[in-house]
Amino acid sequence: MNMRLDVVTIFPEYLEPLRHALLGKAIERNILSVGVHNLRDWAPGVHQAVDDSPYGGGPGMVMKPQVWGPALDDIAAAGMDGLGGQSLDSAVPHLDNVRHDQKLGLAEESSYAGAVGAVDESDKPLLIVPTPAGEPFTQQMAQEFSHEGHIVFACGRYEGIDQRVVDDAANRYRVREVSIGDYVLIGGEVAVLVIAEAVVRLIPGVLGNRKSHEEDSFSDGLLEGPSYTKPRIWRGLEVPEVLLSGNHALVDRWRRDQALKRTAERRPDLLETVNLTDRDREALEH
Numbered sequence: 001m002n003m004r005l006d007v008v009t010i011f012p013e014y015l016e017p018l019r020h021a022l023l024g025k026a027i028e029r030n031i032l033s034v035g036v037h038n039l040r041d042w043a044p045g046v047h048q049a050v051d052d053s054p055y056g057g058g059p060g061m062v063m064k065p066q067v068w069g070p071a072l073d074d075i076a077a078a079g080m081d082g083l084g085g086q087s088l089d090s091a092v093p094h095l096d097n098v099r100h101d102q103k104l105g106l107a108e109e110s111s112y113a114g115a116v117g118a119v120d121e122s123d124k125p126l127l128i129v130p131t132p133a134g135e136p137f138t139q140q141m142a143q144e145f146s147h148e149g150h151i152v153f154a155c156g157r158y159e160g161i162d163q164r165v166v167d168d169a170a171n172r173y174r175v176r177e178v179s180i181g182d183y184v185l186i187g188g189e190v191a192v193l194v195i196a197e198a199v200v201r202l203i204p205g206v207l208g209n210r211k212s213h214e215e216d217s218f219s220d221g222l223l224e225g226p227s228y229t230k231p232r233i234w235r236g237l238e239v240p241e242v243l244l245s246g247n248h249a250l251v252d253r254w255r256r257d258q259a260l261k262r263t264a265e266r267r268p269d270l271l272e273t274v275n276l277t278d279r280d281r282e283a284l285e286h
Ligand code: ADE
Pocket: 130, 131, 132, 178, 179, 180, 181, 182, 183, 184, 185, 186, 187, 188, 191
């Protein structure tokens, strides 16, 4: 299993955390390769403007299609091989800020998958555009995305990206506009970190213990209940007796009850999609 992530942003340093911790480990083990690209490398002119005022008026700026179009073309063309850029595959950042025109040679040498003839839809890379106007990101989407070979993230800033970029990209990508929650961030970068972490941890071999994500909150539709470790008594607070009983059936039942109660309290909306047994209903009534 191998996954490639490419991120296009005007703030490449924002994506630094991708090389740390779990994702860094996946990179070292060659399960994952990551390329971070500066959108300005595709911006013509001395000022390298990437945005302009919106048609129809209104506040803010919109990111220019003439900059985004070629960036997404080049990255799609380079495919899984990756397009120079700032690779995050080593612990030491190599800040080779080669300009995009110098890097083109690299793209042309690489296998130009999908350039000729009919393209099978499933061969197209997945383009994720983080936006508060997107479909809500869920654990189920993370699960789906974890089977992808090549995911490209397009980070918009300001008031977003000219919609024609997204519409046109559908020729070369399967496109999803995704929101990580009902709040507005300054740009898509942090959303990319969130989505990448949720996705990469589900790739087999990334988490040591396979079970650990099968039992996550959400995988059974419920929030996870409380957890405890040693010591048994801390600051006068005791670990619930049942967890020390050694009776696995009793422990499982207690954990399920705790998950049900917590979900009812914090996310009653989730309960509507869970198949509740009579025993579950009883637990919820007490
Ligand atoms: N960009 C700005 N806000 C966002 C959100 N909530 N989700 C994804 N991308 C965003």
